[in-house]
Amino acid sequence: MSSQKRSERAVTPMSEDVSGWYNDVVTRAELADRGPAKGTMVIRPYGYAIWELLQRQLDDRFKATGHVNAYFPLFIPESYLRREAEHVEGFAPELAVVTHAGGEELAEPLVVRPTSETIVGEMYAKWISSYRDLPILINLWNSVVRWELRPRMFLRTTEFLWQEGHTAHADEADAMAETLRMFDVYDEFARNVAAIPMVRGEKTPGERFAGAVRTFTIEGMMRDGKALQSGTSHYLGTNFARAFDITYQDRENELQHCHTTSWGLSARMIGATILAHGDDRGLVLPPRLAPHQVVVVPIGRGDQLDATTAEAQRLAAALRERDVRVLVDTRDQSPGFKFNDWELKGVPFRVELGPRDLEAGVAVLAQRVGDEDEDGRARKHPVPLAELAAGMPARLDAYHDALVARAQAFRDAHTAVVDDLDAFTAQVAHGFAVALHCGDPACEARIQETTRATPRCIPSEGDEESGPCVSCGGASAYGRRVVFARAY
Amino acid sequence: MSSQKRSERAVTPMSEDVSGWYNDVVTRAELADRGPAKGTMVIRPYGYAIWELLQRQLDDRFKATGHVNAYFPLFIPESYLRREAEHVEGFAPELAVVTHAGGEELAEPLVVRPTSETIVGEMYAKWISSYRDLPILINLWNSVVRWELRPRMFLRTTEFLWQEGHTAHADEADAMAETLRMFDVYDEFARNVAAIPMVRGEKTPGERFAGAVRTFTIEGMMRDGKALQSGTSHYLGTNFARAFDITYQDRENELQHCHTTSWGLSARMIGATILAHGDDRGLVLPPRLAPHQVVVVPIGRGDQLDATTAEAQRLAAALRERDVRVLVDTRDQSPGFKFNDWELKGVPFRVELGPRDLEAGVAVLAQRVGDEDEDGRARKHPVPLAELAAGMPARLDAYHDALVARAQAFRDAHTAVVDDLDAFTAQVAHGFAVALHCGDPACEARIQETTRATPRCIPSEGDEESGPCVSCGGASAYGRRVVFARAY
Numbered sequence: 006m007s008s009q010k011r012s013e014r015a016v017t018p019m020s021e022d023v024s025g026w027y028n029d030v031v032t033r034a035e036l037a038d039r040g041p042a043k044g045t046m047v048i049r050p051y052g053y054a055i056w057e058l059l060q061r062q063l064d065d066r067f068k069a070t071g072h073v074n075a076y077f078p079l080f081i082p083e084s085y086l087r088r089e090a091e092h093v094e095g096f097a098p099e100l101a102v103v104t105h106a107g108g109e110e111l112a113e114p115l116v117v118r119p120t121s122e123t124i125v126g127e128m129y130a131k132w133i134s135s136y137r138d139l140p141i142l143i144n145l146w147n148s149v150v151r152w153e154l155r156p157r158m159f160l161r162t163t164e165f166l167w168q169e170g171h172t173a174h175a176d177e178a179d180a181m182a183e184t185l186r187m188f189d190v191y192d193e194f195a196r197n198v199a200a201i202p203m204v205r206g207e208k209t210p211g212e213r214f215a216g217a218v219r220t221f222t223i224e225g226m227m228r229d230g231k232a233l234q235s236g237t238s239h240y241l242g243t244n245f246a247r248a249f250d251i252t253y254q255d256r257e258n259e260l261q262h263c264h265t266t267s268w269g270l271s272a273r274m275i276g277a278t279i280l281a282h283g284d285d286r287g288l289v290l291p292p293r294l295a296p297h298q299v300v301v302v303p304i305g306r307g308d309q310l311d312a313t314t315a316e317a318q319r320l321a322a323a324l325r326e327r328d329v330r331v332l333v334d335t336r337d338q339s340p341g342f343k344f345n346d347w348e349l350k351g352v353p354f355r356v357e358l359g360p361r362d363l364e365a366g367v368a369v370l371a372q373r374v375g376d377e378d379e380d381g382r383a384r385k386h387p388v389p390l391a392e393l394a395a396g397m398p399a400r401l402d403a404y405h406d407a408l409v410a411r412a413q414a415f416r417d418a419h420t421a422v423v424d425d426l427d428a429f430t431a432q433v434a435h436g437f438a439v440a441l442h443c444g445d446p447a448c449e450a451r452i453q454e455t456t457r458a459t460p461r462c463i464p465s466e467g468d469e470e471s472g473p474c475v476s477c478g479g480a481s482a483y484g485r486r487v488v489f490a491r492a493y
Numbered sequence: 494m495s496s497q498k499r500s501e502r503a504v505t506p507m508s509e510d511v512s513g514w515y516n517d518v519v520t521r522a523e524l525a526d527r528g529p530a531k532g533t534m535v536i537r538p539y540g541y542a543i544w545e546l547l548q549r550q551l552d553d554r555f556k557a558t559g560h561v562n563a564y565f566p567l568f569i570p571e572s573y574l575r576r577e578a579e580h581v582e583g584f585a586p587e588l589a590v591v592t593h594a595g596g597e598e599l600a601e602p603l604v605v606r607p608t609s610e611t612i613v614g615e616m617y618a619k620w621i622s623s624y625r626d627l628p629i630l631i632n633l634w635n636s637v638v639r640w641e642l643r644p645r646m647f648l649r650t651t652e653f654l655w656q657e658g659h660t661a662h663a664d665e666a667d668a669m670a671e672t673l674r675m676f677d678v679y680d681e682f683a684r685n686v687a688a689i690p691m692v693r694g695e696k697t698p699g700e701r702f703a704g705a706v707r708t709f710t711i712e713g714m715m716r717d718g719k720a721l722q723s724g725t726s727h728y729l730g731t732n733f734a735r736a737f738d739i740t741y742q743d744r745e746n747e748l749q750h751c752h753t754t755s756w757g758l759s760a761r762m763i764g765a766t767i768l769a770h771g772d773d774r775g776l777v778l779p780p781r782l783a784p785h786q787v788v789v790v791p792i793g794r795g796d797q798l799d800a801t802t803a804e805a806q807r808l809a810a811a812l813r814e815r816d817v818r819v820l821v822d823t824r825d826q827s828p829g830f831k832f833n834d835w836e837l838k839g840v841p842f843r844v845e846l847g848p849r850d851l852e853a854g855v856a857v858l859a860q861r862v863g864d865e866d867e868d869g870r871a872r873k874h875p876v877p878l879a880e881l882a883a884g885m886p887a888r889l890d891a892y893h894d895a896l897v898a899r900a901q902a903f904r905d906a907h908t909a910v911v912d913d914l915d916a917f918t919a920q921v922a923h924g925f926a927v928a929l930h931c932g933d934p935a936c937e938a939r940i941q942e943t944t945r946a947t948p949r950c951i952p953s954e955g956d957e958e959s960g961p962c963v964s965c966g967g968a969s970a971y972g973r974r975v976v977f978a979r980a981y
Contacts, residue, residue, distance in 0.1 A: 038616065041573070042603050045566035047616055050631060053563045075541045078533035079567075079605075079636060079652050080589075085529070098596055101568075103605065106589040106651075107640030115530050117567075117591065117605070128526065128535055137825075143538060147636075148567060152595030163594075164567050337625075 016349065018285045023229045030279060031158045034288050034350045044156035044163030048272070051350065052159075054296035055275055056166060060146065062198050062293065063168065063270065066190050072142045072170065077124050079147075080115040085123040088248040092122065095215020099151040101163075117150040122216065122241070122267055125171040126249030133263065135254050136175055140183070144170040159276035160233070160493050167271030173251060173263040177242070180264035181219075184240040187268040188221040191236035199274060200291035200408040201225045201281045202416060203235065204437070204488055206462030211446045214267075218242035224461045224488070226416040227280035230436040232461045232490035235277045238268035276493070281412055282374075288351025289374050291408050292401040297332040299324060299397065300347045301368075304340050304359040313358045316390070320356070320368065323394035329401065348373065353404050356393070357385070366390050372400075375407045422486065429475050429489070433458035438489045439467075443474035444482025452476050458489045504837065506773045511717045516646070518767060522776050522838045525646045532644035532651030536760070539838065540647075542784035543763055544654060548634065550686050550781065551656065551758065554678050560630045560658065565612050567635075568603040573611040576736040580610065583703020587639040589651075605638040610704065610729070610755055613659040614737030621751065623742050624663055628671070632658045647764035648721070648981050655759030661739060661751040665730070668752035669707075672728040675756040676709040679724035687762060688779035688896040689713045689769045690904060691723065692925070692976055694950030699934045702755075706730035712949045712976070714904040715768035718924040720949045720978035723765045726756035764981070769900055770862075776839025777862050779896050780889040785820040787812060787885065788835045789856075792828050792847040801846045804878070808844070808856065811882035817889070836861065841892050844881070845873070854878050860888075863895045910974065917963050917977070921946035926977045927955075931962035932970025940964050946977045 016033065017025035031037050036052030039045070048056060064074070080103060086093045096119045103115040118124070129141060146168045153161045170187060174180040188205065195201045203223035213220040217239035224232045245251065246262040255261050282289035292298050301321055303313035317333045324331040334343050340357065347355055357369040367387040376384050388396070419436030423429045432438040433456050442448070442460065453459050467485035474481055504521065505513035519525050524540030527533070536544060552562070568591060574581045589605040592598060606612065617629060634656045641649045658675060662668040676693065683689045691711035701708040705727035712720045733739065734750040743749050763782075770777040780786050789809055791801035805821045812819040822831050828845065835843055845857040855875040864872050876884075907924030911917045920926040921944050930936070930948065941947050955973035962969055 038619070040566040040568075041570055041612060041615055042566060042568040045568055047566065048564040050561035050563045054561065056564070057562065073538035073542065074545065075538045076536040076544070076636075076654060078528040078530060078535065079638070080528075080530040080533055082529055100596075101591050101594040101603075103589050104592045105602075107642070108586055108588075114593075115589075124529060127529055131526070148564075150567070154595070166564060 016285065016287055019228060019283065020285065026283075026285075027280065028158070030283060030287050030349070036275070036279075037158045039158070042163070044153045046156075046158050046162045046164075048166070051296060052275065055278075055290070055294050056272055058294050058296070059198065059274060060168075063194055064146075066194060067144050067168075067170070070186060070190060072144045075143045075145060076147065077118075077121050077128070077145055079118055081118050081121075081124045083114045083116050085127065086116060088123065089216045089245055091244075092216035096120070096151070099153075101150045101152055118147075119149055119151045120267075120269070121145060121147075121169055121171065122245050123249070126245045126251055126265070129171075129173050129263070129265075130249050130251045133173060133251060133253050136256055139173060139175045139253060139263065140179060141173045142170075142183070143172065144168055157493075159272055159279070165271050165273070167269050170266070170268045172266045173246070174265070175253065175255070175261070175263070177264050180266050181240055184219070184221065184238050184266045184268070187266070188223070188238040191238065191268070191270055192223050194270075195223055195225065195235060195274070196409060198291070198293045199278050199281075200293075200405055200412065201235070201277060202409055202413045204232075204416075204462060204464055206464035206467075206488065208237075208462055209444065209449070209460045209483075209487065211449055212460060214239045216241060216244050218244065222462050224490070225277045225281050226412070226419060226437060226490075227277070227493065228283065228415070229280070230419045230434075230490070232437065232492040233273070233277045233280060234461070234492065235274055236268070236270035239266060241265045241267060280493070282408060283351070284374065287349035289408070290351035290353065292353045292405050295351065295353055296330065297347075297352050298329050298401055299331040299354045299356060300343075300352045301331060301333045301356040301358060302340055302343050303333065303335070304357060309360040313360060313363055316363055317356075317358050320358070320390065320393060324397055327394055327398055329394070329397050353401065354397070362387070368393055372404060375404065375411070424475060426476055429458075430456050433489060433491055436490070437461070439486045440475035440489055441470065441472045441481035442483070442487045442489075443477055443479035445477070445479065448474060448477045448479070452489070457491050459492055461488045461490050461492060463487050504773065504775055507716060507771065508773065514771070514773075515768065518771060518775050518837070519646045524763070524767075524776075527646070530651070532641045534644075534646050534650045534652075536654070539784060540763065543766075543778070543782050544760055546782050546784070547686070547762060548656075551682055552634070554682060555632050555656075555658070558674060558678060560632045563631045563633060564635065565606075565609050565616070565633055567606055569606050569609075569612045571602045571604050573615065574604060576611065577704050577733055579732075580704035584608070584639070587641075589638045589640055606635075607637055607639045608755075608757070609633060609637075609657055609659065610733050611737070614733045614739055614753070617659075617661050617751070617753075618737050618739045621661060621739060621741050624744055627661060627663045627741060627751065628667060629661045630658075630671070631660065632656055645981075647760055647767070653759050653761070655757050658754070658756040660754045661734075662753070663741065663743070663749070663751070665752050668754050669728055672707070672709065672726050672754045672756070675754070676711070676726040679726065679756070679758055680711050682758075683711055683713065683723055683762070684897060686779070686781045687766050687769075688781075688893055688900060689723070689765060690897055690901045692720075692904075692950060692952055694952035694955070694976065696725075696950055697932065697937070697948045697971075697975065699937055700948060702727045704729060704732050706732065710950050712978070713765045713769050714900070714907060714925060714978075715765070715981065716771065716903070717768070718907045718922075718978070720925065720980040721761070721765045721768060722949070722980065723762055724756070724758035727754060729753045729755060768981070770896060771839070772862065775837035777896070778839035778841065780841045780893050783839065783841055784818065785835075785840050786817050786889055787819040787842045787844060788831075788840045789819060789821045789844040789846060790828055790831050791821065791823070792845060797848040801848060801851055804851055805844075805846050808846070808878065808881060812885055815882055815886055817882070817885050841889065842885070850875070856881055860892060863892065863899070912963060914964055917946075918944050921977060921979055924978070925949070927974045928963035928977055929958065929960045929969035930971070930975045930977075931965055931967035933965070933967065936962060936965045936967070940977070945979050947980055949976045949978050949980060951975050
C-alpha cells in the first residue's frame with residue numbers, strides 16, 4: 006500500500022521534534038491514518054494487529070481474575086449523565102449528542118457514550134436484588150466518544166477503543182480489593198506485555214475520575230521525559246449506587262447500597278508503546294505486542310531465490326510450531342528496502358537468508374535494538390539454521406527483558422527528587438520530579454501554569470515523608486512525595 | 494442474578510406464541526435485556542459469551558482466507574452517504590445523526606455509521622495507487638446503528654454488533670471470486686458452528702443491498718417455518734469505486750477503477766440459533782457456540798456433597814484438558830433448580846454426580862435434546878467416570894451433527910414446490926415455498942401484500958426450470974425456481 010513511497014523519506018528525528026517524529030512513525034509504519042471527521046482515526050491493519058494482541062492478553066487476565074464480558078448500548082439518554090453531579094460536570098463539555106434519528110427529532114437527545122458508568126448503573130439496579138447476586142464483575146470492550154480539540158492519533162482522539170470494567174460489591178472492603186486488583190493487573194500487563202515499567206500510585210483529588218472516591222493510575226515515562234497516563238482504576242464508593250439506586254438485601258434483609266468500581270485501559274497504550282520504546286529509525290515493538298516477531302528475508306536471484314525462499318518457509322514453519330509470529334517477506338523489493346521497512350515497523354528480529362548462508366547452513370540474525378556496533382548499526386550474527394527456531398522463544402523473552410531494563414534505566418536517569426522550584430522546573434523539562442506538595446488545588450494550578458507539570462500520582466511505593474511544599478512552602482500533604490511531570 | 498425468581502415461571506410455550514417464547518427465553522436465559530434508549534439492547538454475559546465464541550471462530554476463518562482486521566471511525570460526514578445514489582436512498586430513513594458535539598453545533602452533521610462502505614471507500618482511495626496494492630482484504634468488527642421502529646432483541650435493534658468485510662480488487666473476476674468465497678465461508682460457518690443448514694442463493698434485484706450489483710445470502714429456517722437472513726455477501730461492481738474515486742494504475746500504467754465487495758454477519762446469528770434450535774423448555778445451544786458445553790451438578794449433603802464436589806472438580810479438570818468448556822455448578826440451590834436452569838440455558842450435556850454414583854464409579858449423563866423417553870424427558874445414562882472425559886469430544890460432535898440433521902429434516906418437511914397461489918399461500922404459513930416467479934417488482938409486492946412472503950433467494954443449487962409465474966402467470970425469470978417465505 007504505497008509503503009514504498011513513504012519509506013523513501015526518512016522519519017523526522019525524534020531528537021529534533023518528538024511530535025513530528027510521532028506522526029511520521031504512526032503514518033509511515035501504517036499504524037493509523039486520520040479519519041475524515043475531525044479528531045477521528047482509522048486504525049490500519051498493522052496497528053489493529055497490535056490492538057488485537059493487547060486485547061487478547063489483557064482479556065485473558067480479566068478472565069483469570071473472574072470477570073466476564075458483556076456489551077452495553079452506545080446511546081445513553083442525556084438525563085442519565087446528570088444524575089451524578091461530578092460525573093456530568095466532568096464529561097458535559099466533551100459529549101457528542103444525537104438529536105435526530107429515523108428522520109425525526111428525538112424527544113430526548115441521546116449521548117454517545119463517553120464512558121458507561123451511568124447506563125451500567127441503571128441495569129445493575131435492575132439485576133441486583135440480593136447479596137447472593139454480588140459481586141458482579143463485568144468488563145466491556147467498546148469505543149467511547151469524547152470531543153477533543155487537540156486530537157493526536159492513539160493519544161487523544163474523538164473516538165477511541167478501550168475496555169471499561171464495571172463491578173458492584175457488597176461493601177467498601179470488597180470494592181477496594183477489586184480496585185487494587187485491577188490496578189495490579191494493569192501494572193503487571195504494562196510491564197510484562199508492553200515492556201513499560203510504570204510509576205504506580207493514587208491520583209490527587211484534582212486529577213480523579215469525575216465521580217470517583219479514589220483513582221489509581223499507572224504512568225509511563227516517554228522518551229521525551231513526559232508522562233503518559235496508561236490505565237486507571239477507580240473506587241466509586243456509593244456515588245453511582247445512590248444516583249442509580251443500586252441496592253441489595255443483605256443477610257439480615259436490610260437494604261444496602263452497593264459499592265462500585267470502574268477501570269479502563271485504552272488504545273492509548275499503543276501510543277505509550279510507541280513513545281516509550283521508539284527511536285530515530287522508527288517503531289520499536291515489544292515482542293508480545295509485535296504482529297511479526299521475526300521477519301525472514303530470503304535473498305538471491307532466480308533459482309537461488311527459489312532455494313532461499315523455500316528454506317525461509319521451512320524456517321517459518323519451525324518458528325510457528327514454537328508459537329513465534331513470523332512473516333516471510335517475499336515482496337518484489339530489494340533486501341535493503343525490506344530491512345528499512347521492517348526497521349521502521351519495529352520488528353524485534355530480522356533473519357536474512359542468502360545463497361551463501363544456505364550453503365553454510367546458517368542464517369544471519371539481527372535485532373532491532375540492544376545490539377549495535379560502534380556506528381549504531383545492528384550487529385549481524387550468523388546462527389546455525391538448525392538452532393534458530395529452537396532458540397527464538399528465549400531470544401524474544403530476553404529482548405523483552407532488555408526493553409524493560411532499558412526503559413527502567415531511562416526512567417531512573419530522568420527522575421529526580423527535588424526540593425525547590427528551580428530544580429523542579431529544570432527537572433520537569435526532561436523528566437519526572439519527585440517533590441513534597443501541600444495538596445492545595447490552587448497551588449497545583451500555579452505549578453501547572455508556570456511549569457506545565459501536573460501531579461501524576463502519589464506513588465504506592467514511596468517512603469513516608471513530610472516537609473515544606475516545593476512550590477508554596479506550606480506543610481506537605483499525603484505523607485509522602487508526589488510525582489510531577491508534563492503529561493500527554 | 495435473580496435467575497431463581499425468573500426460572501420459577503415456565504417459559505411461554507413456543508407452540509402458543511413464538512414471539513412471547515422468544516422474549517421469555519432471551520430474558521430468562523439472561524442472554525440480553527432491553528436498553529434504556531428505544532430499540533437498544535444490553536447483551537448480558539451469557540449472551541456475550543456466545544458472541545465471543547461466534548466471533549473467534551468466524552475470525553479464524555477470515556484470517557485463514559487472507560483477511561486482516563482494522564478499525565474505522567463511528568462517525569461519517571453526512572455528505573459521504575449521498576455520493577452513492579442507491580446507497581443513500583436505502584439508508585437515509587434509518588440514520589442517527591450527531592448535530593452537536595463539544596458543546597457546539599457541528600458545521601456538518603455526522604452520521605453514526607449504518608455500514609462503512611463510504612468511509613472505507615474514502616480511505617481506500619488514499620491507500621491504493623498501483624495494481625501492486627491490490628487486493629485489499631480488510632474486515633471490521635464493530636457495531637452499527639440503523640433506526641428501527643419495531644425492535645426485537647438480536648434480530649432488529651437500533652444498534653447491533655457485527656462484522657463488515659470490505660475488499661478492493663483489480664477486476665470483476667477477482668472481486669466476484671471474493672464475494673463467493675465469503676458467501677461460502679458464511680454457509681460453512683452456519684452449518685459447522687451454529688448447526689444451521691442454510692438455503693443459499695442470490696437475492697432478487699428488489700432485495701439487494703443498497704448499492705450492490707449482486708447480493709448473495711444464507712437463509713435459515715426457524716422453528717415457526719419463517720426465514721431469517723443470516724449473512725450476506727455483495728459484489729459492488731465499480732459503484733463505490735466511482736463514487737469515492739478508488740482507482741489504480743494497472744500494469745500498462747492505465748488508470749482503472751477498482752471492483753469492490755462487502756460482506757456482513759451480525760449478532761442476528763444468535764437470534765437465528767435461538768429460533769432454529771429452541772423448544773418449549775428454552776434454549777438449545779449448538780456445542781460450538783455453547784459457553785458451557787457440559788455442566789456438572791454435584792449432589793448430596795454435608796460430607797457427601799464435599800466428596801461429590803471434589804470429584805466433579807476432578808472431572809471438570811479432565812474435561813478442560815480435552816478443551817471441553819465445563820462448569821461445576823456449586824450454587825447453594827437444589828439439584829432440580831439447577832437442572833431446570835441449565836435446560837433453559839440450553840447446555841448440551843448435564844452430568845449429575847451423587848454419593849451412590851460416586852461409590853459405583855459412574856456419573857449420570859443426560860443430553861438437552863435428541864434422547865428423550867416416551868414422556869419427552871431426557872434419558873439418564875450412567876457412564877463410568879473413568880470414560881466420561883475421554884468420550885466427551887466425540888459426544889459433542891455427534892450432538893452437533895444431530896442438531897444439523899434435525900434442522901435439515903425440519904426444513905425439508907417444511908419446504909414444498911408449489912405451482913399455484915393457493916398452495917403458495919398455505920405453504921408460506923408454515924414454511925418455504927419454492928415457486929417460479931416472473932421477477933416483476935410489482936408482482937413481488939402483490940405477493941408480499943397478500944401472503945406476507947418475500948423472495949428469500951434464487952437458490953444456488955436449483956435446477957434449471959421455466960414456466961408460468963406462481964402469482965401472475967407471466968413468464969418466469971431467473972431460469973430457476975425462487976424460495977419464498979415470511980421472514981424475520
